[in-house]
Amino acid sequence: MVKNLDYWPNLQAKRAISTDQVIEGTQEHVNKAIFEKVWLLVVQIKSYYMNSLSQYYQAMADDDAGAHGTAVSRLQIAEAAAKEANKLSNSFPGTVPVNSNLALDCGSVFFEITKRNLTNIQEKLSELVKDNDYIYHQIVPTEAALPTIPKLPAAKAIPVSELYAGQDIQRITGPDIFQKIVPISITESASLYDEEKAKLLRAETERVETANSEMAASLDYLHLPSALQ
Helix, strand or coil: CCCCCCCHHHHHHHHHHHHHHHHHHHHHHHHCCCCCHHHHHHHHHHHHHHHHHHHHHHHHHHHHCCCHHHHHHHHHHHHHHHHHHHHHHHCCCCCCCHHHCCCCCHHHHHHHHHHHHHHHHHHHHHHHHHHHHHHHCCCCCCHHHCCCCCCCCCCCCCCHHHHCCCCCHHHHHCCCCCCCCCCHHHHHHHHHHHHHHHHHHHHHHHHHHHHHHHHHHHHHHCCCCHHHC
């Protein structure tokens, strides 16, 4: 499968960051005896492995873009992470607890994967170092000077208009399911209107009652309407 180097480093970076976050939670669960200790080793191996892949693919993208010194620096970082992943894989226990739900051969599988990854990175690093030394002569920046690889969302939203381009979208998707929902701004305005109307009615009712009371008092003072009889 051909990987798109434009997004692959960013996707691997996201996976690496996610794995780093899992390590903290796993450590806590191991301390509480919720997870078997071997699981902490699994996520540590995966973290170093993902970080090495992220740096490797970014190095390939940098090399294609002509940033050969930067590519060498990233491959050096990738090599260090790959070595650590391989080292941890080599220390993986030969037998795992039954209740860990791990395959019996997972240790050897981890070792082979990380070893192959390390070999691949070292071969590419040797190649790029030679090219840079003899052809490009670019400065190899330190790790601190390298920009962080931005993480890429694992899933990307696709607009409906793009998904069904050239088709009758209305017929495919049907009517708007939210068309009968009243916007909150209209609901608030209607509520405010009702409240203002109620205030006016209360005020007018009070004025009418006051006027009636005053009229009754005046008529009583004038002995009306009994004085007319």
